[in-house]
Structures are given as structure tokens and as C-alpha cells.
Amino acid sequence: MRQQTNSLAQLALQKFKKNTWGVLSFIFIILCTLLAIFAYLIAPDDSENANQMHLSIHSKPPGFQVEMLKIPGQISEENLFKEWFFGEQNSGTEIPISSYKFKTDTLSVIPYSGDREQALAKEFVVSKTFPTKLSIKEIEKKYIQSKTFLLGTDKYGRDLLSRVLIGTRISLSIGFVAVFISLIIGISLGALAGYFGGKIDAAIMWLINVTWSIPTLLLVIAITLALGKGFWQVFIAVGLTMWVEVARVVRGQVKSVKEMQYVTAARALGFKNFRIIKNHILPNIMAPVIVISAANFAAAILIESGLSFLGIGAQPPMPSWGSMIKDHYSYIILGKAYLAIVPGLAIMSLVMAFMLIGNALRDALDVK
Template sequence: MNTSSNSLSQLALQRFKKNFWGVFSFWFVLLFFFLALGAYLIAPDDSENANQMHLPIHSKSPGFTVTMLEIPSAVRTNEKSWWSQLFFGKKMVNNEIPINSYAFEKDQLKVTTYHEGAIEGLEKNYNIAETFPEENSTKKIEAKYIQQKTFLLGTDKYGRDLLSRMLVGIRISLSIGFVAVFISLVIGMSLGAIAGYFGGKTDAAIMWLINITWSIPTLLLVIAITLALGKGFWQVFIAVGLTMWVEVARVVRGQVMGVKKMQYVTAARALGFGHTRIIIKHIIPNVLAPLIVISAANFAAAILIESGLSFLGIGAQPPMPSWGSMIKDHYSYIILGKPYLAIIPGVAIMGLVMAFMLIGNALRDALDVKT
């Protein structure tokens, strides 16, 4: 039995490896996973939620470069641990000011704030001893606090680095996928297995619940659950997960109804095994193949639903970066000559969703016993 199982698994793996788009999508998703894990290590803006604003340089095109003056904060806060910075970013304690020019004169640092065209920038003077108490050399101040900063994907309407927001936003999309799929699998597998195994009135009651839930539009049900639980990050996870279990339950029910008639299940009953053990140990492992395919499709659907909720303003709340909320904030810029502000997160959503759908198709072909 184990040898046969291993052989079938190896055969399915070999089929999957032969599917170019499936393998490509797998590595694409894996790349996004590592980018999400090390987002704050990679992002140019490693502040919490990548929320460092620079209003004078809002809505700049990709590749925009500006001279940035960093003013140390007089308020000292406790530094986060390395692990905390990795997952949540650094506390934003210093103030960054975009400037056009600067000059050191005696004990003063004179700067002209960033401006474009006929608009003149403000001239500001900073006392060196008071502003930079830890540095006593103009060369050190220039090297440490005045730098050229390039925004590879430009800036959003608040002057935040779009690349950093995109990298941190990957976490939202992947997290909603994992949590929603996990919730849907737990509920769907449980109810589907119980309905298919016991049948009768139990099956009828569960199918009634499934049909009622199925008849309600998914997005409408998610919005209703979200409004009932409140707006927020975790509420969206729960809401999406609670609406995606129906398809899982229907598939599991159908698979279990066929598997429970197999001889090894009859043998397990003859040996006196309980219903719970038979379902968990003997039936569920043999119905996992279609569940893997459904999970990949549900992962993609969860990302789309979360993006839609964030676009409507009831998903992840500001300043937490979400690709859907980025589109919401900038969709009007499409007709204002800066469509990239909405297109970049839109393309990211499309690419990630398509990758999961291609993985699902490749898994379906690899696990199909008829081929």
C-alpha cells in the first residue's frame, strides 16, 4: 500500500514537473513568499507599514530621484528587536524632508525645500548643534543625513515609496489566502465528510445549509460578515474563510460517498474502528487530490475578494498597505496622466491570481488518474 502510494505521488510529481506554466507559477509564488517574508529588509522604506510620507513629492513617476534631508528626532523610543523589525518594521522616529539645495554656513545648515517649475521652495535654517547633537562635523552630517533617494516605482499621492508599499502589501494577499483556505478546509472537510459518511438526515441537514449559503452572492455575504465583525485585518480573514467552505464541503461529500464503499473502509469497520478514526485515517487521505486543486483556486479567489473589499474600504484599513486600497486611492489618476499608480498594484494582483490558477490547473492534470 505504501509503495503504491509513493509511486502514485512520484508519478504525479513527474507530471507536474513537465507542465512548464505550472512549474513557472510555482517559482513565481515562491518568490512572492520570500519577498513577503523579507519585505522590511528589502523595502527602501522600512518604517512600520512603509508609511513615511513626503507630500512635496507626491505622485512621482518611477525612477524619480530627490535629495533627502533626515532630521533626527529629539524623542527617543525603545528600539524594537531584530525579529520585531523583520515582521513589523521600524518605528518612524526621524523626519525626512525633500530638498533642492543645501549649504553649510558657520553653525547653520541652510536648505531649500523641494519645488518644481515656477513654484519656489521654502528656505529653512537649522542650527547644527541643536539639530544634529550627535555629530560635530559637517562632512559626517552630509554623509549620514543628506542622501540621494531614488523611488524605483515612484511615489503615491501621499509621497510614500510605492515599491515599499507593494512589497509589504504582498503579506496581506498571501496571508488572506493562507488563512481563508485553512478556515475553508477545516469547515468544509468536516461538514462534507460527516454528510457523505453518515448520509440520511445528517446529510440532508448539512446539504440544506450548503445550498442556503451557496445561494447568497459571495461578495455580498463577505460584506455582511465584515460589517457584522467590524472593519479590520483579521475580520476580513474570517469573513472570506467563512464563505469559501461551501465548495470544499460539496466536493468532500461526493468523494466520501464513493470512498466509504471501498473494501478497506469495510475492513476497518469490521475491525471495530470508530467512525472518527475511519474518517480521519482512512477516508480523508484518499480524497485529498481534488482538495489540493480546489485550495489553489480558493487561494486565488481569496486574493481577489480581499482586493475587492479593500477597494470598497472595508478590507485592510489604512495605513496598512493593501493592493486593493492602492487601486482605490489612485484609480482617478488613470485619467490624470499617471495611470501607473493604479496599474502597478493591478498587475501584481493579476499576476499572483493567475499564478495560483495555473498551479491549480497543473495539479489537476498531474493528479488525474485517467491520464
């Protein structure tokens, strides 16, 4: 029996490997996951939430380059692991400059002002601003560097590439948590309804039909307003609205499987209902659940983006693709459409990858 199970799994894996779009989507999702995990190590702006603002260089085009003076922040002993995964909290202040000049113990800089008139010079005392025992050349090398914004800057002068990279973490995490919540609730209620039937089935089906009749986005907004605005509240709200389809599929699968001979044999051996459901029924009905999970993952990303666009999703300064589109959709008619198109393309590509991998899994796990 074990050998047959392995052979069926291998056949499904072989069918999946033959699906080019499915394999490419899987690779793309893995790359996005790695980007999300190590976003702060890759992003040019490693400050917390990539929130370094430079209003003098706002809305600059991709490839914009400027000299940046970094004023070191308060030195504190931060956990290196925390900096890698949550950003550097005391990253200091960055000032875009047009030119600079050292005078004995003073650094005189002219802030960047674009095409406007030259800005007034600012002076910093070297011994008080920078760490001691550093020569002028060492200060120039470490704290005055040319910075290139590969995707340009947003309307607040923040690095758009860094915001998009860290926004990947928001979208993937909302998908994982929401799908996990929906699977726990959907599989539990669907298995109970399908296995026991009767009044339990009628009560659970009534709950499913009531939830199904309410528009998803409206229900998410209602739950979000009840729980409050915030990052974790969105996770719970999206997860609580996506279990219905899982429950319906699991219920139907359990009703068709519970009359099989191996289930009857398990009952005859005196196994408890919970053990029969967990060990004998659920492992044999997971194929359609896996396919639905991939589709729900894509739906969760879209719902979170919609909530952030409406202003009730992830709250600023946390970078979310939906909120980035909200902040810059008006720039489409101002000749700077890339500010809204870049996060829009990120949403489209990630959602399409999950939809394609869902289709590939459906074909690979099809018993026919």
C-alpha cells in the same frame, strides 16, 4: 502499500514537473512569499506600513530622484526581529530638499518644491537635531542622501514600490488564513455529511445550499460589517464564505469512498468512525481538495482586493493592492495610469499564478 503510495506521489511530481507553466507559477509564488516575509528588508521605505509621506513629491513618475534629508526620530530600544518583519516605528522624518548648506552649528535647507517658486529655507540646529560627536561629512553621508523612487510616488508622496512589496504580505496572508479556515470547516462538514448520511447529511446540505445561494461578495460584506472593519475581520469573513465548495467536493468523495473494501475492513476491525474518516478516507480524497484550495487562494486575493477597493477591507495606512487602486483609479485619465496599473498587475499576476498552479495540480493528480 507504502511503496505504491510513494510511487504514485512520484508519478504525480513528475507530471507536475513537465508542466512548464505550473513550475513557473510555483517559482513565482515562492518568490512572492519570500518578498512578503522579508518585505521591510527589501523595501526602500522601511517605516511601518511604508507610510513616509512627502506631499511635495506626490505623483512623481518612475525613476524620480531627489535629495532627502532624514531627521532622526526618538531613539528607542526596538526588537530587531520586530523591525525586520513589522517595520521601523521610529524611523524619523524625511524631507525632500533642493539644496542645503552648513553654517557653523546650523544646517540650512531649501525644501523641494518642484516647478513652483523656490520654498523658504528651513534651519536646523546640528547639535540638537543630529547625534553628537558627528562631523559634517558624517552627517552628509548618513542623513543627506539621494533617493530614487523606482516606481514613482503615490498621491501622498509615498514610495510606490515599498507599498506594493508590503501589499504582497496582505494578499498572501489573506489567502493562507482564508483557505485554512475554509478547509477546516469544509472538510469537517463534508466528511460528516458524506460518511453518516441521513438527517446529518440533509441538515448540512441545507446549510450548504443556503450559503451557496447568497452571492459571495454580498455575504463577505455582510460578515465584515457584522464583525467590523479591520485586517483580521477580513480574514474571518473571507474564510467563512469559501468553505461551501470544499464541503460539496469532500461530501461527494466520501460518499464514493466509504463503500470501498478497505473502509469496510476498518469497520470490521472495530475502528471508531473518527479514526476511519481521519486515517483511511481523508488521505485518499485530498487530491481534488488541493486543487480547490489553489483556486480558493486566488479567489481570496480577489475578494480581499474588492473589499479594500470598497473601503471595508484592510484599513489605511496598511498597504493593500485594492486600496491602492481605489486611491488612484482616477489618475488613469490624468496621464498617470501607472499608479493604478502597478497594483493591478500585481493582483493579476499573483491570481494567475495560483490558477495556473491549480490547473497543473489537477493534471498531475488526475487518476486517469
